Amino acid sequence: MPKLPRLTAAEAEQMLLRAGFAHVRSRGSHRIYLRDATRIVLPFHAGETLHPKIVKQVLALTGQQE
Numbered sequence: 001m002p003k004l005p006r007l008t009a010a011e012a013e014q015m016l017l018r019a020g021f022a023h024v025r026s027r028g029s030h031r032i033y034l035r036d037a038t039r040i041v042l043p044f045h046a047g048e049t050l051h052p053k054i055v056k057q058v059l060a061l062t063g064q065q066e
Contacts, residue, residue: 004055009044012058016040019062035061 007015013031017023021033021040031042040061042054050058 004052004059006049007055007058008047008049009042012042012050012055013044015058015062015064016042021061 009031013023013033016033019035021035021038024032024034024039026032026044029044031044033040033042038061040057042058043050
């Protein structure tokens with residue numbers, strides 16, 4: 001299995017928006033995105049890379065991972 005790419009929150013946000021997710025609301029440093037009945041919470045800390053579990057979740061929801 002290939003390594004997951006390192007993503008920042010801004011890069012992940014762009015992928016989600018291109019995949020049809022809409023920014024619903026924010027609470028603190030977390031942004032909530034929704035598409036149909038699928039919700040994802042993205043921690044938005046400037047300059048930090050996302051945890052690999054969150055990267056895997058974003059890739060799966062945007063259809064860029066098997």
